[in-house]
Structure formats: C-alpha cells, structure tokens
Amino acid sequence: MFQDxxxxxxxxxxxxIPGLQRADLVRSEAFIGGAWVGAESRILVDNPADGxxxxxxxxxxxxxxxxxxxxxxxxxxxxxxxxxxxxxEVLRRWSQLMLAHAEDLARIMTGEQGKPLTEARGEVxxxxxxxxxxxxxxxxxxxxxxxxHAADKRLTVLRRPVGVVAAIxxxxxxxxxxxxxAGPALAVGCAMVLKPSELTPLSALALAKLAEEAGxxxxxxxxxxxxxxxxxxxxxxxxxxxxxxxxxxxxVGKMLAARCMATVKRVSLELGGNAPFIVFxxxxxxxxxxxxxxxxxxxxxxxxxxxxRFFVQTGIHDRFAAALAERVGGFRLGSGLTGxxxxxxxxxxxxxxxxxxxxxxxxxxxxxxxTGGQSAGxxxxxxxxxxxxxxxxxxNREETFGPLAAxxxxxxxxxxxxxxxxxxxxxxxxxxxxxxxxxxxxxxxLECGMVGLNTGLIxxxxxxxxxxxxxxxxxxxxxxxxxxxxxxxxxxxxIDLE
Ligand code: ADP
Numbered sequence: 001m002f003q004d005x006x007x008x009x010x011x012x013x014x015x016x017i018p019g020l021q022r023a024d025l026v027r028s029e030a031f032i033g034g035a036w037v038g039a040e041s042r043i044l045v046d047n048p049a050d051g052x053x054x055x056x057x058x059x060x061x062x063x064x065x066x067x068x069x070x071x072x073x074x075x076x077x078x079x080x081x082x083x084x085x086x087x088x089e090v091l092r093r094w095s096q097l098m099l100a101h102a103e104d105l106a107r108i109m110t111g112e113q114g115k116p117l118t119e120a121r122g123e124v125x126x127x128x129x130x131x132x133x134x135x136x137x138x139x140x141x142x143x144x145x146x147x148x149h150a151a152d153k154r155l156t157v158l159r160r161p162v163g164v165v166a167a168i169x170x171x172x173x174x175x176x177x178x179x180x181x182a183g184p185a186l187a188v189g190c191a192m193v194l195k196p197s198e199l200t201p202l203s204a205l206a207l208a209k210l211a212e213e214a215g216x217x218x219x220x221x222x223x224x225x226x227x228x229x230x231x232x233x234x235x236x237x238x239x240x241x242x243x244x245x246x247x248x249x250x251x252v253g254k255m256l257a258a259r260c261m262a263t264v265k266r267v268s269l270e271l272g273g274n275a276p277f278i279v280f281x282x283x284x285x286x287x288x289x290x291x292x293x294x295x296x297x298x299x300x301x302x303x304x305x306x307x308x309r310f311f312v313q314t315g316i317h318d319r320f321a322a323a324l325a326e327r328v329g330g331f332r333l334g335s336g337l338t339g340x341x342x343x344x345x346x347x348x349x350x351x352x353x354x355x356x357x358x359x360x361x362x363x364x365x366x367x368x369x370x371t372g373g374q375s376a377g378x379x380x381x382x383x384x385x386x387x388x389x390x391x392x393x394x395x396n397r398e399e400t401f402g403p404l405a406a407x408x409x410x411x412x413x414x415x416x417x418x419x420x421x422x423x424x425x426x427x428x429x430x431x432x433x434x435x436x437x438x439x440x441x442x443x444x445x446l447e448c449g450m451v452g453l454n455t456g457l458i459x460x461x462x463x464x465x466x467x468x469x470x471x472x473x474x475x476x477x478x479x480x481x482x483x484x485x486x487x488x489x490x491x492x493x494x495i496d497l498e
Contacts, residue, residue, distance in 0.1 A: 017054050017111040018337065020104045027205035030058050030225045033071030034218020037064065043198055043225060048114040048345045048379045049335030055112065057201045060226035065193070065234035068222040072164045072191035073240050075219025080161055080189035088138035091186060094214035095131035098124060098175075098207070105206055109174050110336035112202045114344040114379070115299050117336040127175035129461040130477060134183030137482055141188050152497050158489040161189035162266050163242025165485065166235035168195045168228075168256070170248045171347055172302045174203035177247045177270075180461070180476040182221060184485045190243070191220045195235060197248075199347060201225045232256060239263045243485065246270070247304075250425075250470055268474030268484045270304065270466060272399045273427030276420035277307035277456075278442070280413075281315035283432035284454070288316075289323045291456030292405060295430055297328060297383055300343050301403040302351070304471075305428040305450065305458065309396045310407040311416045317409050321387050324405060325370035328383035333376050345379035346402055355381050355402035358395040362406055365390050372403070391419050399425070413438065421447045426469030430456060449475075 017026060029036035039058035047054045079087065098105060106120035115123070146155035165185045169177040178194060185192045196204035201223075208223045224231055236244055236259040244260045246253050247270040257267045277295060279288045295307040312320050334341040346352050352375065359373055363386070372384030383403040389395060395406040396419075410416045420429060430452040431442045443451045449467040452458040459465055464475035474484045 017107055020107060022101060022104050025101060025104050025206040025209055026055050026108060026202055027209055028056055028058075029205075030060055030064070031205060031208035031212070031221075031223045032064060032068045033075075033222065034212070043201070045112050045199070045202055047111050047335070047337070048347055049337070050378065055202045057205065057225040060224055060231070062230040062234050064226070065195075065224055065231045066238065068193040068224050069164060069166070069234065069238050069240050071219035071222055072193050075217055076161075076164060076189070076191040079186070079191055079217055079220045082189075084138040084141055084187070087187060087189065088135040090215050091131045091135035091138065091183065094211055094216065095128045095135060097210040097214050098128040098131065101210065102128075105175065105203065107337065108206050109200070109203050110344070112200045113171060113174050114347065115336060116341050116344050118340065119299060120336065123173055123176050126459070126461070127173075127179040130176065130179040130183040133461040133477070134187040134482070137184070137479060138187035140479075141482065141486065152494055154493040154495060156491040156493075158491060159486040160489050162485050162487050163190065164240055165190045165192045165243045165245060166195075166241045167192055167245045168232065168235065168248065169197060169204070171197035171199040172299055172304075174200035175207060178204055178207060180465070180481065181245050184476075184481045185243075186216070186220060188482060188485045190485055191222075193222045193224060193235060193241070195224050195226075195228070195231050198225070198228065233259075236260050236265075237263065241265060244268075245474070245484070253472070266484070268476070269472035270474075270476065271470065271472045272425055273304045273306070273467060273471050274308045274397075274399050274423045274425035275305055275428040275430065275448070276446070277310045277430040278416050278420060278432065279310070279312045279316060279320055280431075280433040280435070280438065281313045282434045283316060284434065285316065285320055285323060287454055288320055288432040289327055291430060291432060291452070291454070292324050293327055293456070295452070295456030296405050297331070297343065297403055300346055300381075302347060302401050304399075306399075306401070307405070307430055307456070308399050309420070310405055311410050311419055312407050313416070314409055314411055317387075317407070321370055321385060321407050325385040328385060328403075328405070329371040331383050333380050333382075343383060343403060346381055348379065351402060352379055352381055355384070355400060355404050358393075358398070358400050358402075358404055358406070359384060359386065361394040362386050362389045365393060367393070367406070391422075397423070413441070417442065417445045421445075424470040425467070427467035427471035428452065428458060
C-alpha cells in the first residue's frame, strides 16, 4: 500500500485531476486545529483506472495525531457551548457547500477511487444528506424527566456529547463514510479527529476545506493523513479520545476495538458483510435483476452491503442467471474521468487477486462461468456471473469485494434461510419474492441488520445502517445514529418539599 510513498518526491509534473472549477479543493496538506499542515514525507495518491498520480498528501504520524486530539479537546467546550440550532446552521452550510461543489467533489472522488462519475455524483449527494439530516437533528437532542421514586427526589436524564471522537474510514465511499460520522458527532457537540484511508485522502481533505469555509470552528473537525498504524495507535490509545468509530475490514476493526478497551472508549464498528441475495420462484425477474445489478455491481462490487452470495430457487434459476449475465455482460468499463462508464477499476492489485482466487476456487469445484471471469486490463475486471457454485465455496465464505455474482441453487425456503444465516457476518440481506407472508417470515428469520425486500438499494441517511454478529455494532444515519455520540447522565436531586 505504501510502495508509492517517497520522501521528497518531485510531484510537480505529475498529472492531476482535470476539469475542476476549484483546483484548490485538491489539498496537499492535512487539516489540524484549523491550520493546514504539511510534511516533507509524502503519500502519493493514485488513480486506480490508469495508475497516474492525482495528488499527494503529508505522511504524518503519532505526534501530529496527538496534536489533532489536543486541538479537538480544546475546541470542544466552545462548540458544545453553542446551541443545537447554531451547530445545525454550520452543518447545513457545510452540506450546501458540498452540493454547490458537487461536480468537483465527484471528479476528485473518481480520480482517486475509480468509481464511475455518475456513482461519485450520487455519493456526494448522499454524503451531503447526512450533514443535512444531522443539522436538523442537532435541535432535537432531548433528555427525559422521570417520575421520581420518592416524594422528595427529582430525576432528570441528560444526554451529553460523548467527548472527542476519533474516526477511521475506508476508501470505498470516500465522502459518505465520513459525513455519516461527522454529522452526528458535530451535531451533538463533539469534536472529531479523522484518519481517512491512505488510498482516498483527497476527498476527505476537500471536505475539510469546505468545513473551513462553512464556519466549522478550528479544531472541531481535523483530518490527519499518514500511515495507519502509528496514527491508529494514538486514536485508539489516547485517553482523551472518548469515542472511536471505524468503518473497514472486520480483522482491523476487531483489533482496533480491542485496543480501545484499555481506556474504555465507546466504540462503533461498521465491518464486513457477506450479504445473501435470495430470489424465489415467484419473484419479479426484472426487479430481481435490477436489484442484483444495483447491489452486487455498484462501486465494482466494493461495498460492504454488496450482495455476496446469490441463492436462487430452482424454478427461476436459469432465467435469472441468464438475464443477469446478459445485463452485466453489456457493461462498459473505463476510467470515469474520461467518459461515461458502468464500471470502474478495482482499488488495487490485491483486490483483483481476490476476485481471481474466488473464481478459480468455485470453478475448480464445478462452477460454470456464464459471463466474464477475466481481467480486463490493469485493475479492471470483467463483470462475472457464476452458476453451480457450492455452498461452501470460498466466495460464499468470504466477502469478494469485486464484480463477481456467484449463484447457488436452492429448493426450499428453509434451505435458503439456513444457508443465508450460515456466516459470522450479519450486515445486509436481500429477498426477492411477491409472497407477502414469505417476505415477513424472511425479514424476521435472516440474521442481519438490514433487509432489502424486492430492492437492492437500502441506504439512506434517514434509516439506521449497521450490522449484527461480526459485522459491527452501533448504527449510522437516522435518529439512532445520534445515540452513538451521546452519553446518558442521570441527575438525581433531593429537594426540600417546603
Ligand atoms: P480495506 O481492506 O477495506 O482497505 P482496512 O480495514 O484495511 O480495509 O482499512 C480501513 C481503514 O482502516 C483505512 O483507513 C486504513 O488505513 C485503516 N487501517 C488499516 N490498518 C490499520 C491499523 N493497523 N491501524 C489503524 N488503522 C488501520
């Protein structure tokens, strides 16, 4: 991941992101305590579509991470002292600035992450939606007055901001995974230190620039770029950080969460999924194919709610598989900065190798390739549909995170539920059926945090997003998303009755 990092590399002549209205949104400094902070040691940011360098950011470490925590701690009392309405107004301006510069943000995102421009535009709007939603919620952080247990007692439950928040975010949604954390944190009065993925720091820093312009006070939102391990050690170990929120792989999330326990931080985790996508004989086949395309192939299959295991009932199996293969076989692949495409590259060579390994494993055990199956050059991989995949194939046990739909046939509802739940993950699940009773039964029986019924798109700032089992803890978005940033405080008062 760091092979591209060099000290004192001359980056003046490398290609950048073309067509920006505001080139100053591409930052080359981190944002700590309201100041833009540089370093000689750099991390180069690549466009995965063609390997060109689109930017470079400072390679900071533990000392700067501590500075950022100090800045957040110092900024918090002033921010927390504002009214919810005043904080909400700042968040709303931030959201509006994102929308005003949506095209630039989308281009920056596509440039460093590779997703098609249409998807990047969609993510900008989605990400801004979290700031807008929590701008509104900032005024509704209400406590409770309880009926007292004694005549001379009065019980009040306050909801207080949890304290300095540290966030570590991934590369697959370079803006939305940040705003769904920053929105609620800032709404309730917390200050935040963010370490974005080293693969997509430019989106995070563009967001910081807009935060500055929106009037987020210095120190309330800090973005530190650099090597994950030393920064992560501070963010999980510093006792001044009271809340740690992470989106990323299950292995890293578990390791970081365990470290947080030494100082008993509040922890929220959004980890890997292994979503089942179940199609029954009575499903609307068009809707099921649309849902499969949206859920499996969005972001080149690199989302944690991506369908990963397709279970299709015998009677509809062949028609569904053929229709899906035909649809995705027609995808246009290419670099989002050069035209309109349906699918971009994978993020890195490791991701390509994983897709290959899952295909090879399934094919060796008898699966057939209906479409795709090959590299399409560089980090591009053909959208692939496999049938006759064994339930215990690698692709059914691990998240592929790539454009591979692996279909396993089933006969009965109970068999489908059993296979769907046979995993340690529990993020999303998708069910396609026209039978209302069956959809209710499945919604209840599937072990996951989110169920899509006859739809492949389930994410919105209005609804709680999150998983059960080893997919994580806590929820993001919606009014539930505020709870993770609030502590309850009981005030028990004894009063003179006369
Ligand atoms: P992915 O495999 O999707 O890249 P990761 O869990 O490796 O997922 O990355 C998600 C985020 O976690 C990124 O911001 C990455 O830099 C960060 N990360 C990875 N390893 C560590 C670590 N040892 N300490 C702190 N952060 C880490």
